[in-house]
Amino acid sequence: MTNKDIFKRLYEVIHPYQVKLIVAMLAMICVSAGTGAQTWLVKDVLDKIFIEKNTFYLELLPLVLLLIFFLKGVVYYIYSILLEQVGQSVIRDFRLDIFNHIHKQSLSFFNKMPTGTLMSRVISDVALIQQAVSKALVGAVRDFFQVIILLGVVFVMNWRLAMITFIVLPIAAYPIVKFGRLFRKISTSTQEEVAHVSNILHETITGNRIVKAFTKEAYEGKRFQGQVTRLFVLTMKDAKYRCLQHPMMEFIGGGAIALIIWFGGKEVIGGDMTPGTFFAFLTALIAAYEPVKNVTKINSTIQQGLAAAARVFDILDIEPEIRDKKDAVTLPPFSDRIECKNIRFCYNEEEPILSNINLTVPAGQALAIVGPSGGGKTTLTNLIPRFLELKEGSIVIDGRDIRDITVASLRNQIAMVTQQTILFNDTVRNNIAYGDQEAPEQKIHDAAKAAYAYDFIKALPQGFDTMIGEGGARLSGGQCQRIAIARALLKNAPILILDEATSALDTESEREVQNALENLMKDRTTLVIAHRLSTIKNADRIIVIKDGVIVEQGTHDSLIAQKGEYEMLYTMQYT
Ligand SMILES: Nc1ncnc2c1ncn2[C@@H]1O[C@H](COP(=O)(O)OP(=O)(O)OP(=O)(O)O)[C@@H](O)[C@H]1O
Ligand SMILES: [Mg+2]
Structure with missing residues (x-):
């Protein structure tokens, strides 16, 4: 210059x-x-x-x-x-x-x-x-x-x-x-x-x-x-x-x-x-x-x-990679299906992290994504809300390519619980109500209850007004996760992307987080990345991603019967 x-x-x-x-x-x-x-x-x-x-x-x-x-x-x-x-x-x-x-x-x-x-x-x-x-x-x-x-x-x-x-x-x-x-x-x-x-x-x-x-x-x-x-x-x-x-x-x-x-x-x-x-x-x-x-x-x-x-x-001068097209339309309330067609994705123009991904998730169903670490699960879920731009293949929601709809209307229909819990240094209430700052008190409490967070929040010194510290430093790991779940619940979006955290919780809080997740998934179209395979026994379909490709798919029972990758992961966890 x-x-x-x-x-x-x-x-x-x-x-x-x-x-x-x-x-x-x-x-x-x-x-x-x-x-x-x-x-x-x-x-x-x-x-x-x-x-x-x-x-x-x-x-x-x-x-x-x-x-x-x-x-x-x-x-x-x-x-x-x-x-x-x-x-x-x-x-x-x-x-x-x-x-x-x-x-x-x-x-x-x-x-x-x-x-x-x-x-x-x-x-x-x-x-x-x-x-x-x-x-x-x-x-x-x-x-x-x-x-x-x-x-x-x-x-x-x-x-x-x-x-x-x-x-x-x-x-x-x-x-x-x-x-x-x-x-x-x-x-x-x-x-x-x-x-x-x-x-x-x-x-x-x-x-x-x-x-x-x-x-x-x-x-x-x-x-x-x-x-x-x-x-x-x-x-x-x-x-x-x-x-x-x-x-x-x-x-x-x-x-x-x-x-x-x-x-x-x-x-x-x-x-x-x-x-x-x-x-x-x-x-x-x-x-x-x-x-x-x-x-x-x-x-x-x-x-x-x-x-x-x-x-x-x-x-x-760095042009945002992801912007609304000139003629982008608003996505009407999600009703039918999410489709991934021939997705190929790489971060640095070299080895593809994901290739040949074809998927359909009908509305109301839960799709579980499992597979070894580094396989590309988180990457796949970051493509759906357009956090990353797809270069090959397409993602289609209710018949519309996500690149043809406005970013805001796409993201408004997706609630996310990320692998690393991200909370802000604010009160418990504001963290839960992040997606809807005008939410009535009752809705916030309901979300907290459904996320199994209500009791511990009530026990905090200032209840819902307690400041949680940077990144939730004043809460336990499981408490942070449940607040993040309450936050996703309150957003009440039709599509849910859940990247389950791997951090080991004790059985008690694991069960609470588990119950909270089940509440969250109820009546929603869910993509859940599960590390604890117990989470997904009830999923409508399970896909196994390994080295960026789908290697197996089916229900829990059919995959166990196949005695392949999934069965191996499952026996590793439960024997
Ligand atoms: N920002 C990035 N830039 C370059 N490579 C990346 C980036 N993020 C992830 N990767 C690579 O992409 C691959 C897939 O990562 P991803 O996070 O999708 O895995 P994952 O299946 O979610 O793993 P885990 O089960 O451990 O969460 C990994 O090999 C990783 O090294
Ligand atoms: Mg991941």
Whole structure:
């Protein structure tokens, strides 16, 4: 992405706040004009008060000065608050955009993008863009006007002396350009390292139990140390140039002042210039140099912002793999059958994970899917709600290809209980009512009862209002599963996809989860992946998936009689 492209797209983002930005810039020009007036006053203060000892000016000038400072203060406030508002609005818009965009993505996107990287895009990259927009870009405009106004003052006062600036400015420009390139390069690497830092943080914090169980605190500490050290080294590299810049620019400025004192002093001594003009000139020039020195700082902020914007746009440019077709229709309430036709699927264009899958599940029936681990069961069930996009073959619901119906209407008809229980750090009630936040209390309680979760929820300190901790950390594994089942029950969708968790529960809670599942499957069309084969004895049909193909299918009894794969799995579990 070239700088031009980035600027063009940033402009689109800033566009709605254009008026505020323009008002801010006008206010800024007034501030610069105020600064120009202040330096001009120096001349009269010196000449009239200190040299002529004029008492009228002694009373007038401090008042004028006070007025200028006051007005400058007022417009300064206007301009800075407007800028802040635009900057913060840009941050808010960007964060919202990225968030919504991320949640449009398919599972494949999340398989590729680590959580920490995404978080650092939303949090720190966006903040860098804001800095570039509200501080740097606008700061650059302000400084530009300040330099122009002050140079105007300087040239009007003494143009011969002012020519010195033409010697100094090109010299000052050299480090500005030179360092700018370095800053951008370093910033890109820095942000990559920041993303790594947040990835390690995310993994080790959410996985802290495993870190403890394997006593890997020291190891993770080392890994983190390595990462923060890399960040440290890069930041210091950046700091080295930043810190060098200031004294360099000061020295160049000092050289200019020395030259001016020498030439200007000669003119004052020779009587060609009043001391007031000289000091006003010097003040204006020093004030004009201030923004020039700033340019380096602004430049580094802009470079960082551009690099961050490029990364954010990269994410925003990832087209969601799964989108509604233009003429997608709403799927009417499910009534007839789900068909899988000749499905072939692979994650990475290599070995197919699933091939030649043909299936029909009539409405109201339960299909059980069993088979050895890694066979492709979860993958198959992720295809039905279009979490993953099918490239070969098709899935047809009530005669409609799922790619021809809207994603929302498809997913609204499917309730899911996933293999890994996923709960949010919220109250029990909100977790159960996730699919229907307006659900009446009674429905929530009914769902909890049917999921065999009511009793333990009632026993919690705040009942349904108990916060369950991140991912349900304050509940047991079986309790989490039952809340997930209650959540699926409450959604009350006609199609149910159940990926039974393998975690070993004790017989008591296993029976409760089992009963809860039976309630869940009642009167629904169910695809159930079963690891405990007792779950599926009553299934209408059982398919066995091994290495991505259906190797056997039939009822429990017929499969036992076949003495094949299923019979083997069954005897392994129950003898
Ligand atoms: N995101 C992914 N990217 C690449 N390969 C994947 C991905 N997810 C799963 N796989 C591979 O696909 C195969 C099938 O995985 P899947 O999760 O569907 O198995 P499963 O039958 O559900 O196994 P289990 O019984 O252990 O849950 C596995 O070999 C796995 O390595
Ligand atoms: Mg699985």
